[in-house]
Every structure is written in C-alpha cells, then in structure tokens.
Amino acid sequence: xxxxxxxxxxxxxxxxxxxxxxxxxxxxxxxxxxxxxxxxxxxxxxxxxxxxxxxxxxxxxxxxxxxxxxxxxxxxxxxxx
Amino acid sequence: xxxxxxxxxxxxxxxxxxxxxxxxxxxxxxxxxxxxxxxxxxxxxxxxxxxxxxxxxxxxxxxxxxxxxxxxxxxxxxxxxxxxxxxxxxxxxxxxxxxxxxxxxxxxxxxxxxxxxxxxxxxxxxxxxxxxxxxxxxxxxxxxxxxxxxxxxxxxxxxxxxxxxxxxxxxxxxxxxxxxxxxxxxxxxxxxxxxxxxxxxxxxxxxxxxxxxxxxxxxxxxxxxxxxxxxxxxxxxxxxxxxxxxxxxxxxxxxxxxxxxxxxxxxxxxxxxxxxxxxxxxxxxxxxxxxxxxxxxxxxxxxxxxxxxxxxxxxxxxxxxxxxxxxxxxxxxxxxxxxxxxxxxxxxxxxxxxxxxxxxxxxxxxxxxxxxxxxxxxxxxxxxxxxxxxxxxxxxxxxxxxxxxxxxxxxxxxxxxxxxxxxxxxxxxxxxxxxxxxxxxxxxxxxxxxxxxxxxxxxxxxxxxxxxxxxxxxxxxxxxxxxxxxxxxxxxxxxxxxxxxxxxxxxxxxxxxxxxxxxxxxxxxxxxxxxxxxxxxxxxxxxxxxxxxxxxxxxxxxxxxxxxxxxxxxxxxxxxxxxxxxxxxxxxxxxxxxxxx
Numbered sequence: 072x073x074x075x076x077x078x079x080x081x082x083x084x085x086x087x088x089x090x091x092x093x094x095x096x097x098x099x100x101x102x103x104x105x106x107x108x109x110x111x112x113x114x115x116x117x118x119x120x121x122x123x124x125x126x127x128x129x130x131x132x133x134x135x136x137x138x139x140x141x142x143x144x145x146x147x148x149x150x151x152x
Numbered sequence: 153x154x155x156x157x158x159x160x161x162x163x164x165x166x167x168x169x170x171x172x173x174x175x176x177x178x179x180x181x182x183x184x185x186x187x188x189x190x191x192x193x194x195x196x197x198x199x200x201x202x203x204x205x206x207x208x209x210x211x212x213x214x215x216x217x218x219x220x221x222x223x224x225x226x227x228x229x230x231x232x233x234x235x236x237x238x239x240x241x242x243x244x245x246x247x248x249x250x251x252x253x254x255x256x257x258x259x260x261x262x263x264x265x266x267x268x269x270x271x272x273x274x275x276x277x278x279x280x281x282x283x284x285x286x287x288x289x290x291x292x293x294x295x296x297x298x299x300x301x302x303x304x305x306x307x308x309x310x311x312x313x314x315x316x317x318x319x320x321x322x323x324x325x326x327x328x329x330x331x332x333x334x335x336x337x338x339x340x341x342x343x344x345x346x347x348x349x350x351x352x353x354x355x356x357x358x359x360x361x362x363x364x365x366x367x368x369x370x371x372x373x374x375x376x377x378x379x380x381x382x383x384x385x386x387x388x389x390x391x392x393x394x395x396x397x398x399x400x401x402x403x404x405x406x407x408x409x410x411x412x413x414x415x416x417x418x419x420x421x422x423x424x425x426x427x428x429x430x431x432x433x434x435x436x437x438x439x440x441x442x443x444x445x446x447x448x449x450x451x452x453x454x455x456x457x458x459x460x461x462x463x464x465x466x467x468x469x470x471x472x473x474x475x476x477x478x479x480x481x482x483x484x485x486x487x488x489x490x491x492x493x494x495x496x497x498x499x500x501x502x503x504x505x506x507x508x509x510x511x512x513x514x515x516x517x518x519x520x521x522x523x524x525x526x527x528x529x530x531x532x533x534x535x536x537x538x539x540x541x542x543x544x545x546x547x548x549x550x551x552x553x554x555x556x557x558x559x560x561x562x563x564x565x566x567x568x569x570x571x572x573x574x575x576x577x578x579x580x581x582x583x584x585x586x587x588x589x590x591x592x593x594x595x596x597x598x599x600x601x602x603x604x605x606x607x608x609x610x611x612x613x614x615x616x617x618x619x620x621x622x623x624x625x626x627x628x629x630x631x632x633x634x635x636x637x638x639x640x641x642x643x644x645x646x647x648x649x650x651x652x653x654x655x656x657x658x659x660x661x662x663x664x665x666x667x668x669x670x671x672x673x674x675x676x677x678x679x680x681x682x683x684x685x686x687x688x689x690x691x692x693x694x695x696x697x698x699x700x701x702x703x704x705x706x707x708x709x710x711x712x713x714x715x716x717x718x719x720x721x722x723x724x725x726x727x728x729x730x731x732x733x734x735x736x737x738x739x740x741x742x743x744x745x746x747x748x749x
C-alpha cells in the first residue's frame with residue numbers, strides 16, 4: 072500500500088469523523104493537534120479507519136498509538152483494501 | 153433523509169454522523185423537542201449520537217441526559233440532582249448481559265438457589281423501574297438481554313438450570329411479563345437484534361475491554377434505530393398506510409397481459425406461494441390498525457379481477473383506497489392521502505419497479521418506500537423498518553380499517569342529499585361525551601400524541617399525565633365518541649379545560665380528522681359550556697398555537713363565536729367567549745346523557 076494514498080484516504084476519514092473539512096493530517100499529527108480528538112472520538116476514529124482499510128487494530132495498538140505515523144505504518148502492513 | 157431509513161449503511165452513518173447531524177438540523181423542518189435520559193450499564197456515547205440522528209430524521213429533536221458509566225442503578229434508585237432537574241420525557245435503560253451480576257456459577261447450586269438468584273436479579277431491575285416511574289412518571293424503554301457468545305457447557309447451557317443462556321432466557325420472559333403488565337414500559341428487544349445480526353457480529357469482547365462497549369460498534373446503528381423506533385411510536389409518529397403496487401407485488405405476473413388465470417398466487421407454484429405468504433403478512437397488519445391501499449398502473453377492472461382470484465388472500469374490502477389507473481403514482485398517493493384525511497408522511501409505498509420507487513422518492517420525499525426485489529426481502533424491510541412499531545394496542549386499532557371503509561360509504565351517501573344538513577341528519581349520529589374514564593386513557597393519550605391537524609395547541613401528554621389530570625378537580629375533561637348508522641368511530645375528540653377563578657382556559661382541543669365536518673366539535677363545545685356554567689365559569693379562553701400542520705383550526709374559535717383578543721406575528725392567537733348567553737350549537741348529533749356512569 073502506497074503511503075501517500077493511505078494519507079490521502081486517512082485524511083478523508085479524519086474529516087468525516089471530526090466533521091471538519093479543514094483537517095489535514097500527516098505522520099506527526101497527534102491527538103493534541105485536533106480539538107475534538109478525545110477518548111470518545113478515538114473510538115469512532117478507530118472504527119472508521121478499520122472499516123476504510125479493512126483491518127483490525129490490536130488492543131495494544133489502539134491504546135498505544137502515539138501519532139498518525141504509527142497508524143499509517145500499521146495500515147501499510149496489514150490493510151486489506 | 154433516505155440514508156437514515158432502513159436498510160441503512162451502518163458504516164457510513166457511523167463515520168459521517170457529524171456531517172449528517174448538521175444537514176438534518178439545517179433542513180428547516182419542524183420538530184418536537186424531547187428530553188431523553190439514557191442510563192447505561194456500558195458506554196453510551198455512540199448509542200446516543202446514533203439515536204439522535206434517527207430521531208432528528210423522524211421529527212423529534214432530542215436533548216440527552218447521560219448517566220455516568222455504569223451508574224444506571226445509582227441514578228435510578230438513589231437519585232441524582234442533575235437527572236432530577238433534567239426531568240426526562242422518556243428514559244432508556246441500556247443494559248446488557250454484561251450487567252448481570254447474579255448469573256449461575258456451578259451445577260452445585262440447587263435449582264432453588266438459582267431460582268432465588270433469578271428473582272433477585274429481576275428485583276434489582278424492578279427496583280430501578282419502580283423508582284424511576286415514581287419519580288418521573290414517564291415512559292421507560294428497557295433492553296432485554298442478548299445471549300452470550302460463549303457456552304461453557306455447549307447445548308446444556310441453554311437448558312440446564314445452571315446454564316447462562318437458560319438463566320437469560322428466563323429473565324427475558326420476566327421482563328416481557330413486566331412490560332405487559334405496566335403501561336408506559338417498553339422492551340427494546342436486543343435478544344432479537346443480536347440474533348438477527350448474529351451473535352458473532354453483535355459481541356466484540358475487545359471493545360468491552362478497551363472501551364466498555366457492550367455491543368460491537370457496527371451494530372450500534374441497529375440498536376439505536378430500534379430505540380428510536382420505540383420513541384417515535386410513543387410520540388405518535390408511526391406510519392399509517394401501506395400503499396401497494398399490484399403486478400409482481402401482490403401477485404406474480406401482469407394481470408392486464410396474463411389475465412386472472414395467468415397470474416401466480418396460491419399453492420400451485422413456488423412463486424404463487426411466496427405471494428400468498430406476502431398477502432397473508434400484509435393482511436395481518438390490519439389487526440394492528442395499519443391501513444392497506446392500492447396504487448397500481450392498471451385498468452381498475454383488471455386490478456379488481458386480480459383481487460377476485462380464488463387464491464387471493466386480500467380482497468377488495470381489505471383496502472381503504474384503491475387507485476388503479478395510469479396517472480403518476482405520486483399523484484395517486486397524494487390523492488389517497490387527501491381522501492383519507494391523512495398526511496402524505498404516513499404512507500409507506502411498496503413497488504417492485506425501481507423507476508416507480510425513484511419517482512415517489514423524488515416527488516414525495518415524505519413517503520417511505522420499500523422496493524420489492526423479492527417477497528421475503530420486502531417483508532423483512534417492512535418489519536425491520538420501524539414504520540409500524542407497536543407500543544400500545546387500543547380497541548380502536550382493531551377496527552380502524554372498518555372505520556375508514558364506513559367513511560367511504562358515508563361519502564357515497566352524501567352525494568344523494570340536497571343539503572349538507574340533510575346528509576348529516578341522515579347519518580343518525582349519536583355521541584357519548586364522558587370524563588376521562590380509565591378505560592379510555594390509552595386512547596386519549598394516543599390521540600394527544602397522534603393528532604396534528606385538528607389540534608389547537610398540539611400539547612402532547614403521557615398516559616400518567618392524563619391520569620393525573622383525570623384526578624385533578626381544577627380541570628374539565630371531555631372525551632367524545634361518535635357513532636352513526638355506518639359504524640362506531642370510537643373516541644374521536646378530546647378537550648381539556650383548566651379552571652382558574654371564573655375563567656376556563658382550554659389547554660387542549662383536538663379531534664380526529666376522520667370525523668371532520670360532522671359537527672362533533674359543536675357537540676363538544678355545548679357540553680364544555682354546560683359543565684363550565686355548572687362550575688361557575690363566566691368566560692372561556694381559547695388558544696391557537698400555529699404549527700406546520702394545524703392550519704385547519706386557525707379560525708376554529710372564531711367559527712364558535714369567540715372574540716379574538718390577540719393575534720401574534722408567529723400566527724398564534726388568543727380568543728375568549730362569554731358564556732352566559734350561550735345557546736347550544738349542535739343540532740345534528742344526538743348526545744347520550746349520563747354516560748359517565
């Protein structure tokens with residue numbers, strides 16, 4: 072999976088989930104950069120990313136992801152669509 | 153919004169919920185405001201945001217109270233000032249098998265021990281309901297329980313007395329018994345939902361460990377849809393009519409081409425059997441007050457021939473309106489709606505032709521549509537679609553179809569009379585106007601929540617509020633039933649007046665549109681004035697609060713001879729009538745005396 076494609080699709084997911092079309096994510100984006108990204112919205116985000124890329128995050132990954140870059144790496148490794 | 157009607161795409165709804173909410177709030181439609189308390193035994197944020205979307209799509213703008221995580225018991229039993237001041241209109245208790253604390257543990261426990269556990273477990277929930285009902289007297293929606301994903305002992309789990317599934321099944325029966333015996337208490341059947349979606353889909357243990365979600369995220373829209381269906385039914389927002397195409401919808405084939413002997417209906421072929429089952433399924437809706445209608449591109453003669461087929465389950469008399477012609481279907485639906493005095497938004501249209509579905513969707517977006525690709529899929533969509541969610545069954549529901557049929561006979565009779573008064577007299581109408589007798593409470597409540605058009609204040613009441621008003625001396629309450637030579641229309645009008653000194657304020661004046669232009673409102677007014685005089689009232693004040701639907705009563709009080717006191721910019725108006733010189737206005741309906749006894 073191409074990293075740039077993943078970022079582009081991920082960006083759409085973020086915009087939908089947070090209802091904000093001005094969001095632009097990159098590998099270093101963290102929860103601190105997006106106002107609404109709290110523990111509740113994190114659940115929605117995980118679900119939407121899993122659905123978009125056809126994968127399942129492991130429990131450790133869900134709670135341990137530090138930034139979008141780590142998310143991208145997991146998607147590139149295990150994403151199925 | 154079609155995206156929020158069944159069958160919906162859960163993944164998209166979850167992902168785009170924020171944008172959808174914005175769109176719904178910006179569409180300018182009128183909504184009733186309702187306060188919903190959600191008491192959860194697990195995380196409920198997503199359940200709330202999804203329920204909100206489905207309610208917004210059905211004319212209800214909800215405001216939520218959410219209990220702290222797993223504080224459903226404490227909030228209900230010990231109270232919570234925040235919940236008290238929220239004063240919910242309706243309460244949803246979202247508990248699941250994760251919240252069962254007294255499950256059997258070992259075969260060493262005796263059947264008596266387990267029976268005691270079962271009763272204790274039920275008792276915990278009953279304590280919650282009783283306490284909430286006492287405090288808030290509002291409708292309560294309670295989940296029953298889903299089966300576990302894991303069965304330690306295999307099939308024994310379902311029948312052995314120490315089995316988890318056996319315990320849950322028995323508890324579910326106790327919940328259902330409670331619901332049947334307590335008005336205003338409704339079961340949200342997650343036992344069905346988890347089965348229909350499959351237990352392997354429903355359960356997501358990792359989501360429990362991570363987020364304390366008791367239901368897999370992808371199933372939450374279905375759960376929320378089910379809760380929203382109950383809520384919209386409680387507030388009278390169910391659909392009322394199934395409007396059906398005929399060729400390849402009620403039978404296989406095209407009657408105009410194939411002839412009566414050529415269409416497939418009945419036991420001879422597989423296709424014929426499927427349509428028989430569909431017709432049987434549709435006919436069953438009539439018993440719950442749902443009306444059936446036909447909207448078909450056919451010559452009427454051919455259409456009727458189809459219904460006269462020896463194997464046809466549905467007959468001409470089963471339909472309250474038959475439109476078989478070559479006009480556009482959206483126009484026929486609108487015509488049926490106006491003939492039946494029903495809103496276009498109370499129709500569900502079923503057709504096998506995607507082009508017809510598209511036209512109706514485009515021209516009449518208020519109509520719900522079911523595209524029949526196969527009979528079983530149509531039955532599934534009709535039943536899962538939440539259109540006809542039953543929250544109460546009144547005696548009226550059982551007779552509704554007959555009442556509409558009698559209306560058609562009345563219309564036919566009207567044509568043969570010289571004057572309208574002669575026609576009204578010929579109907580030989582009799583009214584019984586009573587107080588809010590307990591047997592009528594359910595129907596009165598239903599009317600206050602369903603009537604939109606002939607309704608001056610559109611105030612909604614719960615059954616317990618109706619009961620309270622019934623016991624309060626400062627009210628005059630009228631409940632009017634009308635019958636005539638064609639049949640009994642049941643309870644059709646409700647008036648609530650509040651006495652304050654020598655004045656009476658009319659809090660509610662509503663009438664079912666099925667008895668429009670029959671002078672029933674005059675009979676009600678006569679009785680209201682009579683009782684008001686008895687109670688020392690000199691002046692009656694009437695209020696008209698304008699909504700999108702109640703224009704037909706904007707001048708009701710004027711037509712009664714009230715004087716206009718005030719007309720507001722928003723269309724609301726205030727009226728009064730000095731009753732000392734009032735003379736009775738009804739001359740066509742015979743009113744029974746002493747019917748409170």
